[in-house]
Amino acid sequence: MAWRKRRSRLNDIAEGLVKAGALQFGTFTLPDGRDSPYYVNMKGLPNYPGLYGMVVEAMSELVSKKASRADALCAVPLPGLLLAAPMAVALRKPLVYTRTEKRGNERLVEGEVRPGWNVVLVGDLATSGRTILSAAEAIQDEGGKVSSAVVAIDRLEGARENLSRKGIALYSVTDVVELADTLHSMELITKENLKAITKSVGSR
Numbered sequence: 001m002a003w004r005k006r007r008s009r010l011n012d013i014a015e016g017l018v019k020a021g022a023l024q025f026g027t028f029t030l031p032d033g034r035d036s037p038y039y040v041n042m043k044g045l046p047n048y049p050g051l052y053g054m055v056v057e058a059m060s061e062l063v064s065k066k067a068s069r070a071d072a073l074c075a076v077p078l079p080g081l082l083l084a085a086p087m088a089v090a091l092r093k094p095l096v097y098t099r100t101e102k103r104g105n106e107r108l109v110e111g112e113v114r115p116g117w118n119v120v121l122v123g124d125l126a127t128s129g130r131t132i133l134s135a136a137e138a139i140q141d142e143g144g145k146v147s148s149a150v151v152a153i154d155r156l157e158g159a160r161e162n163l164s165r166k167g168i169a170l171y172s173v174t175d176v177v178e179l180a181d182t183l184h185s186m187e188l189i190t191k192e193n194l195k196a197i198t199k200s201v202g203s204r
Helices: 002-019 049-066 079-091 130-141 159-164 176-185 191-202
Strands: 023-029 035-040 072-075 095-098 118-126 145-154 169-175
Touching: 002 023, 002 049, 002 169, 002 176, 023 191, 035 176, 035 191, 049 079, 049 118, 049 145, 049 169, 072 079, 079 095, 079 118, 095 130, 118 130, 118 159, 130 145, 130 159, 145 159, 145 176, 159 169, 169 176, 176 191
Parallel strands: 072 095, 072 118, 118 145, 145 169
Antiparallel strands: 023 035
C-alpha cells in the first residue's frame, strides 16, 4: 500500500511539475555554464497550491521518517525557504535560514540555533551539494549539528556522495531519472528525452 501511495503521488508530482513549467526538457545552459537536457525551477511552485502542497507533504514525511529527532529546520537559500516554511508549520519545528553572504549587519544564519540542536537542511534541489554544505557550515558555526538534508529532487550529480563524506545523509522525494521514467511511462516526454537525461547523469 505504501508503494502504491508513493507511486500515485510521484505520478501527480511529475505531471504537475511539467504542467507548471517547473520541469522543462530540451537544451538548456545552467548557471555554471554546463549544458543540460532538462531544467528545474521550483521558485513558482507556491502559485500552484495543489502541487505545492504535495511536494511539501512528501518532504515533511521524509523528515518525520528519516530525521525524526530534528530540533529545527534550516532553509537553504531561496527556494528552500519556500518549502521549509510550510514544512516547519506542519512539523511544528523552529525554522532558521541561511544567506549566501552577509551584508552590513545581517547575520549569515537568521533565527536562533541553540547549542547542540540537530538541524535538518531543506532545499529544492541537490546538484553537487556545495550550497547545502555551505549552509551546514553556517549552522555548525552557530553550535548546531547537521546530519541530514532533505530536498525535493536529486539531480544525481554527486551531492549524495559529497554530503556523505561530511557525515550528512541526503534524502530526496525523487530524482531526475525516476522523474523522467515516470513521465515517459505517462507519455509526457519522448524516449529521446529519457535517453538524454539518463546519458547526462551517467556522464557526471
